[in-house]
Amino acid sequence: PAAVAAYLLHYGMTEYDAFVGEHLGGPDEAYQHYTLEEMAQGTFQPLNVVILRRRKGEDVPAIRRGFGFEDAEFHQRKPEKGLITKREVRVFSLSELRLTERSIVWDIGAGSGSVAVECARLARYGQVFAIEKNEGDLANVEANKIKFRTDFPVIHAKAPAG
Secondary structure (H helix, E strand, O other), X not given: OHHHHHHHHHOOOOOEEEEEEXXXXXXXXXXXXXXXXXXXXXXXOOOEEXXXXXXXXXXXXXXXXXXXXXXXXXXXXXXXXXXXXXXXXXXXXXXXXXXXXXXXXXXXXXXXXXXXXHHHHHXXXXXXXXXXXXXXXXXXXXXXHHHOOOOOOEEEOOOOOO
């Protein structure tokens, strides 16, 4: 439960409260409601169940569906802003890839991670890997992962070795 809470908090998914049941049906049965912050700091028995409930009326960041986000919506390298796969190229490329929900994608030379982010949103049950050789770009990829609530490994390496 603590790892689940830490994960959700990392991605800014603070609109949830949690219920944790431990050793349900057994002599040591325990259960309690938690905020994510409380659950992230907690210690739990290994046999447990976590139920997440989104709070009513809680503001959730409005991230539109589909793909083709504006370039300005992505964190980018500065002062060389603009080193990003342009929206029109991303839209065309993503359309031509014909990704399914279970596609596997390697974004080699991820830069800002804009392609990887959009692929992760389309292939939500698949896998996306972002490879970037420039250490300075890794922070932008991570920031974009969080902003767009996507999760994929970012590999700091140079292709093809990485």
